[in-house]
Amino acid sequence: MFVIGLTGSIAMGKTTTARLFAEEGVPVHDSDAAVHRLYEGEAVAPVEAAFPGVTKDGKIDRVALGQRVLGDAPALQRLEQIVHPLVREASARFLKDAEASGAPVAVLDIPLLFETGGESRVDATVVVSAPAEMQRARVLERGVTPERLEALLARQMPDAEKRRRADFVVDSAHGIEHARAQVRQILAAVARMPTRRT
Secondary structure, eight states, X not given: OEEEEEEOOTTSSHHHXXXXXXXXXXXXXXXXXXXHHHTTXXXXXXXXXXXXXXXXXXXXXHHHHHHHHTTOHHHHHHHHHHHHHHHHHHHHHHHHHHHHTTOSEEEEEOTTTXXXXXXXXXXXXXXXXXXXXXXXXXXXXXXXXXXXXXXXXXXSOOHHHHHHHOSEEEEGGGOHXXXXXXXXXXXXXXXXSOOOOO
16 A cells, blocks of 8 residues: 655645545545544543643643643653654554555645654655745634744744655645646556655
8 A cells, every 4th residue: 555645834735635635535644633532532641741731621622732832842842752652553553444445545644744754654745835925824814823823834844845855746826626636646646656665
């Protein structure tokens, strides 16, 4: 089975692109959704132990946790050391199930793919990209403040560097059908590519 790592900075269209892969019949593992599940399950105890007071009704309060780690690099690193291995376990289970079901291709949707060295766990990388001014407009439309956007972008590898490292780039600036055509081209290309996971 061929594994695609899908990534892209905030508001670049990654979630929509993941959906387009799913619409082509490709199993997709959403790392953000996995974190949501973990914050209601097995991550609750270790996160609460590291950051007392961030749980509410037996779940992690994401707002409270966000306030604790935003702008605090050591705290964020401590949180990632708890959560990232759990997400990797969940993605490994997903890949095993996808392979058992006979899927020729699977997608791991990982926001911080390059930042966490995740490219070594996939066979090809796909970066979703759009011009910076379009990204900014999309983010501000979501009600995110310019300050919060800057803080988020500071954590992420620059878009130009992601594009440089990517095997494929999906340009999300020209609408859904244009993106769908690119997804189909990628699936046609990877069908002829060798696997390279380490």
